[in-house]
Amino acid sequence: MLRHCFVIRHSCFFIINDRVLTYKTFCGGIFETNCYLVSAPEGWIIFDAPDGACDWLSVCNVDVKLLLLTHGHVDHVQDVAKIKQRFNCPIGCHADTAPMISDREFFRSFGFELEIDPAKPDFLIEETPARNFLGLEFQVLEVPGHCPGSLCFFARKDELLIGGDVLFAAGVGRWDLPGGNADLLFDGIRKKVFPLGDNVTVLPGHGPPTKIGTERLTNPFVR
Numbered sequence: 001m002l003r004h005c006f007v008i009r010h011s012c013f014f015i016i017n018d019r020v021l022t023y024k025t026f027c028g029g030i031f032e033t034n035c036y037l038v039s040a041p042e043g044w045i046i047f048d049a050p051d052g053a054c055d056w057l058s059v060c061n062v063d064v065k066l067l068l069l070t071h072g073h074v075d076h077v078q079d080v081a082k083i084k085q086r087f088n089c090p091i092g093c094h095a096d097t098a099p100m101i102s103d104r105e106f107f108r109s110f111g112f113e114l115e116i117d118p119a120k121p122d123f124l125i126e127e128t129p130a131r132n133f134l135g136l137e138f139q140v141l142e143v144p145g146h147c148p149g150s151l152c153f154f155a156r157k158d159e160l161l162i163g164g165d166v167l168f169a170a171g172v173g174r175w176d177l178p179g180g181n182a183d184l185l186f187d188g189i190r191k192k193v194f195p196l197g198d199n200v201t202v203l204p205g206h207g208p209p210t211k212i213g214t215e216r217l218t219n220p221f222v223r
């Protein structure tokens with residue numbers, strides 16, 4: 001699922017700087033998939049659910065109030081049912097992501113051997129200039145091409161983009177998986193992601209954080 005992968009298996013470090021937003025990163029599963037735990041005014045939000053995320057959340061001793069999914073690729077949703085069960089938190093995702101988490105056979109039909117415990121979304125999310133999640137406002141961008149229904153969550157005030165597998169440090173998401181489309185991906189990055197601003201920090205689905213400005217100037221795929 002990844003083009004670039006860096007090992008950042010740190011456990012429960014808080015990243016606190018001049019930003020208002022506090023977040024923690026966990027990297028789990030064979031594809032080294034990142035998830036991000038974000039502190040919202042009304043509770044913790046976890047973005048994506050790679051293998052091991054549920055146990056990590058327990059170790060971190062947080063009470064997760066909401067699970068949001070950037071997209072439905074199996075490495076990002078492996079622990080969805082577990083997290084739902086343990087924390088009894090609602091799940092929000094795009095309509096195209098719903099069958100990927102509710103149908104046990106979904107990935108098998110594409111030839112992936114991995115199987116997930118099924119779960120149902122509690123609500124659907126689509127592109128919108130502003131939506132409130134637990135007291136935190138995000139602009140939601142729909143950037144398909146890597147995966148149908150792929151969402152990027154932008155905290156404008158904090159200049160932070162939880163981007164899923166759209167844009168990586170010196171890379172982009174694969175476009176050759178089922179439902180992928182290179183034109184949609186590159187168009188989305190150029191027309192939706194880049195205009196958010198050079199100073200915006202991208203928290204990607206794989207690898208280390210990066211800045212939009214860095215990628216706009218140096219990313220070999222979308223320069």
Ligand SMILES: [Zn+2]
Pocket residue numbers: 001002031033073075076165205206
């Ligand atoms: Zn991924």
Ligand SMILES: [Zn+2]
Pocket residue numbers: 001071073146147165173
């Ligand atoms: Zn993916």
